Amino acid sequence: MLHKRRIAVAGILFALPSIFGIILFVILPMLTSLLLSFTDYRIVNTPKFIGFTNYKRLFDGTDPYFYNSLWVTFKYVILRVPLGLIVSFIAAFLLNMEFIRGKSVFRTIFYLPAIVPAVASSMIWIWLFSPDLGLFNSFLEALNLPTLNWLYSENTVVPSIVIMSLWGMGSTIIIFLAGLQGVPRSLYEAAIVDGAGAVRKFRHITIPMMTPIIFFNLIMGSIGAFQVFTEALIMTQGGPNNASLFYNYYIYRQAFQFGEMGQASAIAWILFIIILIVTAIFFRTSKSWVFYESEV
Amino acid sequence: MRKSRRVSQIIVYAILILGSVFCLLPLFWLVRSSMMSSMQIFEMPPKWIPSPFRFQNYTEALTTIDFLRFFRNTLTITASCLIGALISSSLGAYSYARLDWPGKKFFFGLLLASMMLPGAVTLIPTFIGWRLADLINTYVPLILPVWFGSAFDIFLLRQFYAGIPRDLDEAAYVDGAGPWTIFWRIIIPLSKPPLIVIGLFSFMNSWNDFMGPLVYLNEESKFTLALGLQMFQSLHSAQWHLLMAAPTVVILPVIIVFFIGQRYFIEGITLTGMKG
Numbered sequence: 096m097l098h099k100r101r102i103a104v105a106g107i108l109f110a111l112p113s114i115f116g117i118i119l120f121v122i123l124p125m126l127t128s129l130l131l132s133f134t135d136y137r138i139v140n141t142p143k144f145i146g147f148t149n150y151k152r153l154f155d156g157t158d159p160y161f162y163n164s165l166w167v168t169f170k171y172v173i174l175r176v177p178l179g180l181i182v183s184f185i186a187a188f189l190l191n192m193e194f195i196r197g198k199s200v201f202r203t204i205f206y207l208p209a210i211v212p213a214v215a216s217s218m219i220w221i222w223l224f225s226p227d228l229g230l231f232n233s234f235l236e237a238l239n240l241p242t243l244n245w246l247y248s249e250n251t252v253v254p255s256i257v258i259m260s261l262w263g264m265g266s267t268i269i270i271f272l273a274g275l276q277g278v279p280r281s282l283y284e285a286a287i288v289d290g291a292g293a294v295r296k297f298r299h300i301t302i303p304m305m306t307p308i309i310f311f312n313l314i315m316g317s318i319g320a321f322q323v324f325t326e327a328l329i330m331t332q333g334g335p336n337n338a339s340l341f342y343n344y345y346i347y348r349q350a351f352q353f354g355e356m357g358q359a360s361a362i363a364w365i366l367f368i369i370i371l372i373v374t375a376i377f378f379r380t381s382k383s384w385v386f387y388e389s390e391v
Numbered sequence: 392m393r394k395s396r397r398v399s400q401i402i403v404y405a406i407l408i409l410g411s412v413f414c415l416l417p418l419f420w421l422v423r424s425s426m427m428s429s430m431q432i433f434e435m436p437p438k439w440i441p442s443p444f445r446f447q448n449y450t451e452a453l454t455t456i457d458f459l460r461f462f463r464n465t466l467t468i469t470a471s472c473l474i475g476a477l478i479s480s481s482l483g484a485y486s487y488a489r490l491d492w493p494g495k496k497f498f499f500g501l502l503l504a505s506m507m508l509p510g511a512v513t514l515i516p517t518f519i520g521w522r523l524a525d526l527i528n529t530y531v532p533l534i535l536p537v538w539f540g541s542a543f544d545i546f547l548l549r550q551f552y553a554g555i556p557r558d559l560d561e562a563a564y565v566d567g568a569g570p571w572t573i574f575w576r577i578i579i580p581l582s583k584p585p586l587i588v589i590g591l592f593s594f595m596n597s598w599n600d601f602m603g604p605l606v607y608l609n610e611e612s613k614f615t616l617a618l619g620l621q622m623f624q625s626l627h628s629a630q631w632h633l634l635m636a637a638p639t640v641v642i643l644p645v646i647i648v649f650f651i652g653q654r655y656f657i658e659g660i661t662l663t664g665m666k667g
Contacts, residue, residue: 098564099491105570106490113483114498116539120517121505127516138519186410189403203653204411207418210649212599214620215638219421222631230420233437262417266660273661314507322509325601329621346511351606356515363511370509 128360136357149361161362163337164345167253171341172320174257179316180309183264187271188301202269209265217329220259221246224330246331249338256326256339267312274308275301306385314377321370342366421642425449425635432632445632452636456626460612461619468530468615469597475538476593477586483540484548485574489560499549502542510602518606532607533600537593544589550662551585552578588659591652598645616641 107114132149134142153161190201208216223230224245232242245255282300291299324343327333333340333348340348346366350359424432425448427441453459486492487499521532555578563573579586604615614622623637649656 098569102490102570103492106486106492106495109482109486109490109570109574110492110495110498112479112538113486113502113540113545116479116536117498117501117505120536120539121501121508121513124513124516124520125508127519128512131516131519138522186407189407192403194400195403195407201407201411202657204414206656207646207649208414210595210599210645211418211642212601212617212620212638212645214599214601214617214624215642216417218620218624218634218638219417222424222635223417223420228433228435228437228631230416230437233435237436262414269657269660318507318509322511328605329624343509343511346515347602347606350515350518356519360515363509363515366509367512370507374507 128363131357132361132364134357136355136360138354138356142357145357149358150365152358153361153365158358160337160340160345164340164342167338167340168321168323168342170253171257171323172317174254175260175320175323176313176316178257179261179264179267179320180312182261183267183312184271184305184309186264186268187275190268190272191275202272205268206265208262211263213325214329216259216263217326220255220262220326221330224255246339247335249336252331252335252339256323256330259326260320260323267316270312271305271308274305278304303386307387310377310381310385314374317373317377318370321366321373421635422639424631425639427632429630429632448632448636449640452623452633453640455633456619456623457612458616458619458637458640461614461616464530464613465598465615465617468533469594471530471534472537472597473590473593475534476541476544476589479538479540480544480548480589481579481582481586482574483545484552485578487545488549488552489555489557489573489578490570502545506542506546514602514606521607528608528610528613530613533597533603537597544593547592547659547662548582548585548589551582555581584655584658585662587652587655588662591648591655592659594648595645 131142133144133146135145135148136142152158156162186205189195190198190205195201211219222228226232226242226244226247229245231245235242243251246252278301282304283296286296286300322343323341324347327339327341327344328347331339333344342362343366346359346362349355349362423439423441426444426446427438427448428445431438431441487495487502517532518527521527526532559577560573563577568576599617600615601617601621604618605621608614608618611622620637620641624634627633
């Protein structure tokens with residue numbers, strides 16, 4: 096076409112802000128942070144190259160919080176991601192059933208908590224979790240069950256934060272719901288003709304057709320879960336006894352409370368590599384369980 | 392058969408209602424606690440409805456620290472980010488969706504990949520950069536990056552732009568229109584709904600942002616509502632009636648915006664879930 100060149104020039108011009116943005120706020124900082132991770136850099140002095148010392152200090156346990164925060168974060172991710180997927184999938188599936196009336200009302204209610212600012216929701220949940228005065232413990236008391244210390248016990252702090260995070264699952268539910276609505280009706284109709292019951296329809300149509308969306312939510316959910324932060328800062332300050340010192344909070348503390356920029360960069364890069372590995376594993380295994388329509 | 396179907400329908404409704412209770416109860420509890428007296432809130436077993444309703448809690452919470460100022464600050468940041476997000480993401484998305492240029496695939500790939508990058512990796516050098524530029528404790532670090540377009544917004548809008556028939560562009564080219572004319576006269580007028588979506592998400596992001604202000608702002612007079620809330624929380628650790636009044640006020644605008652733009656929210660999230 097005549098103006099191919101003109102279009103290309105326009106294209107670059109239109110994309111220029113975003114190209115600059117990527118270079119300035121993604122690529123450049125990424126490389127800088129990689130470099131910094133090999134330096135001794137407290138915010139006040141100039142960076143000094145120290146090779147792998149930062150990494151060594153982390154892995155050999157000189158910094159006692161590294162393995163602790165890794166473990167705590169893994170615990171959170173392993174609880175939160177599958178539970179989040181299952182709960183939101185079930186919610187979306189039930190919501191999508193034909194006979195349900197008031198779908199949009201339910202949908203609004205399920206989404207509502209997701210818009211609450213994290214600081215505010217953290218404050219709400221501290222109150223709900225309060226051991227002496229909280230709503231949850233008074234429920235347990237009314238049912239004659241033993242009360243829990245929720246955020247104040249090493250054993251229950253992570254599960255408590257997981258419960259709280261399930262409260263804000265609205266967008267995952269809506270993504271699932273949209274996916275379910277996109278499953279062609281003809282597939283179900285054909286299955287009914289073949290005499291399939293509800294369970295078989297669910298297993299052999301709903302689940303396979305939804306695998307790409309499950310996969311999407313799995314990836315995004317995991318990446319998000321690895322970066323849990325505000326809840327810990329507001330509700331527990333990483334406690335009790337560092338049992339909720341999540342990885343991102345650990346980075347924040349190291350960088351912005353202790354000013355250890357070099358060390359913190361190394362910690363951040365380890366998180367990045369962990370996330371890369373986890374997503375790579377998901378992508379690898381996805382070939383065997385994610386089903387794309389176009390492959391039929 | 393009939394009867395068992397009825398039973399299973401009731402079970403499904405029961406589960407959905409239980410879920411709704413789980414979603415609404417914390418919010419109800421927030422509002423309920425925010426209007427109680429400091430005595431009543433400690434009563435055991437807890438009362439469901441405050442009596443009397445103490446609306447003074449709000450004025451008390453709002454006057455102990457300068458919430459009005461935090462509100463203005465947040466509004467300034469939110470509005471500046473909103474305008475930036477709309478301009479830069481619509482420009483970028485148009486280019487990635489409908490114009491061909493060398494390197495487009497590469498940069499779009501980078502853009503998508505950047506969504507998976509943990510923020511902590513870029514936060515530290517970005518902070519150091521802003522510090523070198525002597526812009527800590529200003530709103531520039533919170534606003535300027537948004538003007539370069541966020542990957543999420545561009546992706547979302549591109550999904551929409553890619554769905555507008557290409558024939559429109561072709562016809563306009565034949566008539567001698569350039570890319571800018573097409574963008575301004577055809578694409579933008581057609582994309583009101585997704586732009587509203589971007590606007591809403593952008594509003595929510597800046598209104599609710601905590602990490603950014605926490606890292607970049609250190610003078611109380613510059614604080615945002617989220618930071619103000621955190622400060623309020625550390626100041627009033629046992630005064631639960633006030634601790635619940637303050638977030639109620641902060642959440643209220645978000646809830647109002649959500650109910651006004653509800654339809655667009657749902658559409659927007661749906662668009663993100665689609666494969667690009």
